[in-house]
Amino acid sequence: MGAKIQSVFCRPQTKGENMLSLKSKYRTHTCGELSAKNVGETVMLSGWVHRKRDHGSLLFIDLRDNYGITQIVIDGGNDDLERVRPESVLQVTGKVVARDASQVNEKIPTGEIEISVESWKVLTNADVLPFQVFGDDDTVSEDLRLKYRYIDLRRDSLHNNILTRNRIMKFLRDKMWDLGFSEFQTPILTVSSPEGARDYIVPSRNHHGMFYALPQAPQQFKQLIQIAGFDRYFQIAPCFRDEDLRADRLLEFYQLDLEMSFVDLRDIQAVGNEVMPELIKKFVPDAIVDPNIPHIPFDEAMLKYGSDKPDLRNPILISDVTEIFRGSDFGIFANAIESGSVVRAIPAPNSADKPRSWFDKLGEYAVKELGLGGLGYIIFADEAKGPVAKKLDADRIEKLHKIAGDNSLLFFVCDKAESAAKAAGKLRIKLGEDLGLVNPHEFRFCWIEDFPMYELNEETGAIDFGHNPFSLPKGELDGDPLKIKANQFDMVLNGAEICSGGLRNYNPETMVRAFAIAGYGPEVVKEKFGGMYAAFQYGAPPHGGCAFGIDRLVSIILGTNNLREVVLFPTNQRGQDLMLGAPREVTEQQLREVHIQVRKKN
């Protein structure tokens, strides 16, 4: 608790070389700047009543503003001030006096002094609060906090989060300028695109029955910026997606969006290498940042980590042990392998002595959360133990023992390749957490590359684009489309995807052929992406780029997994603004103007 109060004076403030004075008719100083040097001065402060301590004829008030907290003393007491509620706004004039050595409050930087009040004025009164600002209690329910966001934002942790975000934005913008990128703005009212997420649509008044869409990303515009010859562009861009929310997903969010001409993949990734480790070092004081950022092919990531966004802090590596189980007496796996399943092994280091209850819990997790039939395992203590071990011969056991290591466990997941990889990946994460293998002070980046250009739609059997349809395929487009890789990458930090990008398909013929494989005829390309397709006819430079998710980066830096903790005015999980009441109905007149009739709810 003390540490939390302490952070009031550690607020990451905006500071400029030509700061405007903070003095005004309301204050000569802020609540965070007076010290022993000011003793004897008469000062005026304005701020919120953070806390009162009433000793009868002696009253202490902690006065708080954006910059800190200063203690106000009213000697002799005062009935009116004693009744002022917390969070009322007060203006006080008084003398700066030194505190006795025994009364210095080391938790706040103004703790050597206090203000002996000579006159005061209540600027505004606060009603009884829906929740307390003081104490920074983070157990208050989120809907209440969102409804009174302006009060929540006064609380120490959230206030600091937003100020830190402010400084991160400044850092990113300065850095991009420093690296030679130009900052442009692209339209917010734009065209609906058929690929990817659902668009937010905006009805047009002047064009009957037509709609704008809010951009999911400035993808087409930033490519057109390249065709227009601007070479290196960046933007801190708002993006909108009309999809269901999660704790780590917002309906509007910000990306550091960039695009470059005449580059290869490594040139784009150089931006990430340049900016991201420095960002973490600058904003996380005790961060351990590994400057080595490995490049991992997608297929390898899925096999070794069971995920395309691996947390490299977790030392567990998954192995494919299909061949060890093939033809073994462990019938469940051996039979499944014959019908096309694979077996993945997940080692749990130094846990051979775990109690029975630990296994039961993991088994329950595997069945309930991962949808597995059960969780097979072998314990490698003095000898190999467990129901699976009994069915395997010494040779197979020895091979598995090598993978697991001594005093360890080996868990097995048997399923079709993709499902097995995913389940093994989740188990890897779970084991990492449960065994405390992940160091929260560590920051490990990696690049995931060679994503498949296309994937099979399980339901329809059709070939779909795997990720970004504008990506440049690697190599030839002949042969099995599912084997074609894309010039595309993600940047991953501690198990979170923080960036996605790649080289773009800038050749109109290749573009038509790439779309044809996914079942879109040339007429569709010309219709849906007509503007861009036309632009490619007039000399497009080879280009590529990427976009970093700013909200996610800020949340990783601040160590929260809830994006609403790093956004000023977020919606709730159903996309509602509980404070201002959005979305809401509009008038019949407004609907008529945009030619819209609302359907009855069935």
Added chain:
RNA sequence: GGGGUUGUAGCUCAGCUGGUUUAGAGCGUCUGCCUGUCACGCAGAAGGUCGCGGGUUCGAGCCCCGUCAAUCCCGCCA
């Protein structure tokens, strides 16, 4: 669209197997006392449609059904 969890005072929660009367605690609020607190202290008070609707029962905060809301996850989504 589907699943899990939750809903009791302004806030955070407890409330046992359905039966102790007037549903409790901490914080907050209000009143009184207090000159050195900084999570001040002490004494007292107010504050409840147990989310809402229905059902089972002699009896429901607790069980059942429905419904609404919140949250987390899956689907969806870079």
